[in-house]
Amino acid sequence: GAVVSQHPSRVICKSGTSVKIECRSLDFQATTMFWYRQFPKQSLMLMATSNEGSKATYEQGVEKDKFLINHASLTLSTLTVTSAHPEDSSFYICSARDQGTEAFFGQGTRLTVV
């Protein structure tokens, strides 16, 4: 199947700093990308959906100023956690799909804020 690469796989940052997570589709055009968050022993929760060249659509309860999503090209989306705090520590997963196709998932990024 198609490959979605997510980087980094793990990151530790200090409280108050910002961290960027990249999601790349390696062999297809990702017209739509999705960002999820997973807390321990809980479901993956959709945070936002982005279409290339458009502003992301955030799910209810997700702070768009805190979780900045950029989808400037057909192969790259980034999630920036701004002014991170320990409660932002979580597992973040992206997925991507082209029009009319299934979504393919990245391997996830474990963020720890200390």
Added chain:
Amino acid sequence: GDSVTQMEGPVTLSEEAFLTINCTYTATGYPSLFWYVQYPGEGLQLLLKATKADDKGSNKGFEATYRKETTSFHLEKGSVQVSDSAVYFCALSSFYNTDKLIFGTGTRLQVFP
């Protein structure tokens, strides 16, 4: 709102044992149902899906049947292998918003030789 409930793990089995991972859902309309698998260090992969009542999804020896009367989509495999050790996620996509996947909490399967 729509939701998915799946059995907690880990599920620990010996090789060649029969596997069942339960999944039930709550949804309005007629959702599509999915099972995803995540192997260690990899992203989620679509394992199988069913889009309407009584459909059976199957792949790699795994099966699941869309049961509307019991709102269930249980995953089964007749004989598991060590290589099936992974985390399995049940999910649905809403009839009204097919872009949005709603996941269960995941069930870890450990198969020992």
